Amino acid sequence: MNTVIAVPSLRRTTAHAAVLARRNLMSSIRRPDVLLLSTIQPIVFMLMFLYVFGGAIEFALPGAANGDYVNWLVPGILAQFAVFGASATAFGLNDDRTSGVLDRFRSLPMARSAVLAGRTTADLMRAAVILLLQLAVGILLGFRWQNGVLGLIAGVGLALAFCYACTWITATLGMVVRSTEAIQAAVYMVVFPLTLVSSVFLPTQTMPGWLQAFAEHQPITAIADALRGLMLGAGALPPGQTVAGQAMVALAWIGGITAICVPLAVRAYRRAAT
Amino acid sequence: MAEPIIEVDGLVKVFRGNVRALDGLSLQVEQGIVYGLLGPNGAGKTTLIRVLTTLLAADAGSASVAGIDLNADPQAVRSRIGLAGQFAAVDDYLTGRENVELVGRLYGFSRRDARQRAATVLERIGMLDVADRQVKTYSGGMRRRIDLAASLVGSPQVLFLDEPTTGIDPASRRSLWELIRHLLDDGTTIVLTTQYLDEADQLADRIAVIDHGRLVSEGTTADLKNRVGGTVLDLSVSQADRPNALAVLEEAVVGGVTVDPGRDTIVLPASDGVTTLYDVLGRLDRARITPTDVALHRPTLDDVFLALTGSVPGNEAAAGAAVGAGTDRETGADR
Structure with missing residues (x-):
């Protein structure tokens, strides 16, 4: 007969999350076409911006970029990918919801948060692989970090932490929004303007005042600036900012997003699929 | 009747737009039988299943499964039930075996136990020879079987099947019926919903006829048929x-x-x-x-309704559609 413990302990929740993360990773590895395209896309993005924009804007870059757009672009595009990579969570959870898989999970004796933790963890791991690949291609194209290997590692860690925070935003989206098409539209509608009106591709100083005010105070700029500080040193930051200060701003965003979106996602999960 | 394994008392569930999917429904299910919930689309069958499997909280009334009150301890209920919903809830890119093992792990069994249980269930369900193929290569009937296997891997005391044969071919349907009947051998109680009288007739020991969220009639298949005439x-x-x-x-x-x-x-x-x-x-x-x-x-579901309620469900198009629009998966499935 069943010897299942009724109340899920933290250990059991972690074990369930790990089982589900493995399931999600296995399921995506067996779709090589999707995997390949979703890996190539961010790299193509980077190449496009590097060669289309690169020549025209080198004069506008701060000294720490060494006059080379690739040095400016790579930290920015890692911040951008952190958001795009996180959108996979919305699609994955929505698939599970429409196919009835979430119903089955919700009828099993396990913690509600395990399904979400398993999904976000798997998506983070996938994003980590792609992000490292993107960084490697950037290095091949001439990106040189100037703040030591530790700065580089801290930057990658920060980008992934931001990505993980964003997976909880998209987790909520995936359960609240009904169709894949709507999710697609929502992701593009929010992520594209947000990454363009930021310091991801260009310094914000040339934007009109009102836009600049927005661009300088939104999370993607905060992350991109922090990554630049960590990877290129204080010289890459707008005047008056320090690397440590910028990293703190980024961490505050990550903490804030997580604190708000984890409970929201868990609540949406409880109500999902009805 | 022995101590019932399911007790439902005055359940009410109202959806947005004041749609009463369950309207004071009460029934009892004896242990070790197949209990059929029969009714037209939007009758409230799926809503009842969703309440009994802890997916949905009722607005009023109470219910217990395996002696446990649903509100008091839903986790304990979950460890004693299995659910196979209207869609085969399996991952296309995992093999049949991996899908079943996954659910076993989520019931809380160790890796080794889950593996062993999966093998046992797969053999029982006649899927052992195809268990290591990805589910995307399966036919509709095979998907249903794997889904059923997954719902059995936790050795549930009560198994809930929501329209187990909807959308599969007649031959697979028959073999699924046979399979479901065999599940009774180890004392499992089965609650299934169906829109088809012949399915309820083939499978169920007792039938509850449900319409507009209310119990219209209840009894053995023989009782029911006598009321309609053979x-x-x-x-x-x-x-x-x-x-x-x-x-x-x-x-x-x-x-x-x-x-x-x-x-x-x-x-x-x-x-x-x-x-x-x-x-x-x-x-x-x-x-x-x-x-x-x-x-x-031979009597159809319409005849049963006509005899029991004096009206055919389809003729109350307005009322029927309103109930249907609010109920859960029956319309949530807009794919």
Whole structure:
């Protein structure tokens, strides 16, 4: 007969999350076409911006970029990918919801948060692989970090932490929004303007005042600036900012997003699929 | 009756738009039987299953499964039930075995136990030879089987099957029926929903007929059939002849003569089959009434409803559609 413990302990929740993360990773590895395209896309993005924009804007870059757009672009595009990579969570959870898989999970004796933790963890791991690949291609194209290997590692860690925070935003989206098409539209509608009106591709100083005010105070700029500080040193930051200060701003965003979106996602999960 | 394994008392669930999917439903299910919930689309069957499997909280009333109150300890209920929903809830890119093992792990079994249980269940369900193929290569019937295997891997005391054979071919349907009947061997109680009388007839020991979130009738399949009559006679006559015809028929058959307004047809139980048919035609002939159409057939779900409620579910299009629109998966499935 069943010897299942009724109340899920933290250990059991972690074990369930790990089982589900493995399931999600296995399921995506067996779709090589999707995997390949979703890996190539961010790299193509980077190449496009590097060669289309690169020549025209080198004069506008701060000294720490060494006059080379690739040095400016790579930290920015890692911040951008952190958001795009996180959108996979919305699609994955929505698939599970429409196919009835979430119903089955919700009828099993396990913690509600395990399904979400398993999904976000798997998506983070996938994003980590792609992000490292993107960084490697950037290095091949001439990106040189100037703040030591530790700065580089801290930057990658920060980008992934931001990505993980964003997976909880998209987790909520995936359960609240009904169709894949709507999710697609929502992701593009929010992520594209947000990454363009930021310091991801260009310094914000040339934007009109009102836009600049927005661009300088939104999370993607905060992350991109922090990554630049960590990877290129204080010289890459707008005047008056320090690397440590910028990293703190980024961490505050990550903490804030997580604190708000984890409970929201868990609540949406409880109500999902009805 | 022994201590019931499921007790439902006055359940109410109201969805947005004031749709009462469950409207004070009460019933009891004895242990170790197949219990069929029969009703048209939007009757509230799926809502009831979703409440009993802890997916949905009722607005009023109470229910217990395996002696545990649903509100008091839903986790304990979850460890004692299995659910196979309207869609085969399996991952296309995992193998059948991996899907079943996954659910075993989520019930809380160790890797080794989950593996062993999966193998046992897969063998029982006749899927061992194809268990290591990805689910995307399976037919519809095979997907249902794997889904059923996943719902069995935790050795549930109560197994809930929501329209287990909807959308699969007749041959797979029959073999699924057989499979479900065999599951009773180890004392599992099965609750299943269906829109088809023949399915309820084939599978269920007792049937609850549900409409508009209420219990319309309850009993063994034999009880239910007796109420309808083993065979049903449909008769059409011209408008002019109808009053006379009805009078003649009321005399011939004691009780149960109804008019189905949707089809403009007189429906009556023909307990003696062909003999009843001859008798009825003879009486009509003596009254100089010639039917425009006659059909003798086994009772359908419509006939059950007509006999039990005096109306066919489809004829209350407005009310039926309103209930349908609010109910859960039956319309949530807009794919």
